Amino acid sequence: MLILNCPSKLQLLEGLLRRSLPHTLPAYGAVMHINRGNPVQHEVVVDSWPEVKAVLTRPRQEVVKDNLDYYANLHAAFYWDIDACQALLENAEAIDWGRAFQLQGLQDGMYEATKSIAETKCVHLETYAYQTLMHPDPSTLHPSRFRSDVFHLGILSPSQATLLNEAWDFGGNDRSLRYLDSLIRCFPSACLVDKAGQLISWNLSDPMACLTHGYTLPQYRGQGCVRAVAQAIAGKLYSRGFPVYCGILAENQPSKQALVRMGFHILPETYYMLIVTPALNLQN
Numbered sequence: 126m127l128i129l130n131c132p133s134k135l136q137l138l139e140g141l142l143r144r145s146l147p148h149t150l151p152a153y154g155a156v157m158h159i160n161r162g163n164p165v166q167h168e169v170v171v172d173s174w175p176e177v178k179a180v181l182t183r184p185r186q187e188v189v190k191d192n193l194d195y196y197a198n199l200h201a202a203f204y205w206d207i208d209a210c211q212a213l214l215e216n217a218e219a220i221d222w223g224r225a226f227q228l229q230g231l232q233d234g235m236y237e238a239t240k241s242i243a244e245t246k247c248v249h250l251e252t253y254a255y256q257t258l259m260h261p262d263p264s265t266l267h268p269s270r271f272r273s274d275v276f277h278l279g280i281l282s283p284s285q286a287t288l289l290n291e292a293w294d295f296g297g298n299d300r301s302l303r304y305l306d307s308l309i310r311c312f313p314s315a316c317l318v319d320k321a322g323q324l325i326s327w328n329l330s331d332p333m334a335c336l337t338h339g340y341t342l343p344q345y346r347g348q349g350c351v352r353a354v355a356q357a358i359a360g361k362l363y364s365r366g367f368p369v370y371c372g373i374l375a376e377n378q379p380s381k382q383a384l385v386r387m388g389f390h391i392l393p394e395t396y397y398m399l400i401v402t403p404a405l406n407l408q409n
């Protein structure tokens with residue numbers, strides 16, 4: 126395996142991944158961010174070069190200091206060859222299985238390989254299988270019907286991370302708060318506030334350029350709020366050349382419906398978000 130540091134090789138890899146979209150989401154989004162300023166200091170590991178058969182993106186070693194912080198220790202994988210992927214995931218220099226981490230990808234083989242390695246290593250694996258939604262042409266997004274006389278469209282500020290953390294089903298702790306704070310600081314976001322400055326609706330994007338954390342306060346739902354923020358953020362990503370996509374739990378009908386009404390397509394691929402936490406005796 127090798128860490129790909131050379132900018133021209135990273136550009137070449139980006140082109141390779143683009144040719145295999147949408148299967149290469151979210152690794153492609155991560156590589157795009159790495160090639161455009163690398164705001165959260167991620168890096169790319171490949172099995173070999175120039176004949177790449179498997180790709181892994183991950184934070185640089187010095188970035189995540191907390192061994193149990195799977196929010197920040199975010200990895201994405203893509204393979205053209207499942208054996209190369211399995212070998213990369215098993216390689217202790219590619220992934221430290223003694224620390225908590227998250228692994229994302231759209232390929233069933235990646236999930237199965239992770240599951241079998243987790244069993245061998247006796248670590249805990251939590252599997253989230255989302256539906257993948259992608260917009261085929263974000264230039265066609267129409268303006269939302271939200272009331273611009275009542276709400277103001279803007280971007281989130283780090284001081285609002287606490288409110289987002291309270292509203293997040295998978296958050297509510299110090300690590301998730303740190304993670305949300307870094308998303309707000311480093312990646313495109315959008316929000317609606319009312320005249321008094323109260324936050325009404327928001328949407329973020331993450332290190333894989335995936336749309337995430339779409340939310341509207343219950344009393345403001347059904348007024349076109351999330352449509353406005355999702356379209357604002359989609360427009361920002363699209364203007365920078367990013368694909369516009371996200372993962373939604375199959376049972377989350379309101380979110381799915383909102384995205385489908387905006388023109389997103391539901392792809393056949395499952396969006397795996399795998400959370401690995403080390404065995405108790407490895408935690409410190």
Ligand SMILES: CC(C)(COP(=O)(O)OP(=O)(O)OC[C@H]1O[C@@H](n2cnc3c(N)ncnc32)[C@H](O)[C@@H]1OP(=O)(O)O)[C@@H](O)C(=O)NCCC(=O)NCCS
Nearest residue numbers: 339340341346347348349350351352353379380382383386
């Ligand atoms: C899903 C959610 C973000 C929608 O927010 P919202 O501001 O009410 O959505 P909007 O008013 O902008 O609606 C956008 C479109 O979705 C449709 N929609 C919204 N809620 C819907 C529902 N419950 N059922 C069916 N369709 C719905 C609307 O008809 C609208 O389409 P239109 O503009 O063509 O009429 C909101 O219900 C919410 O915050 N849910 C909890 C958090 C959540 O699940 N977030 C997603 C995490 S991935």
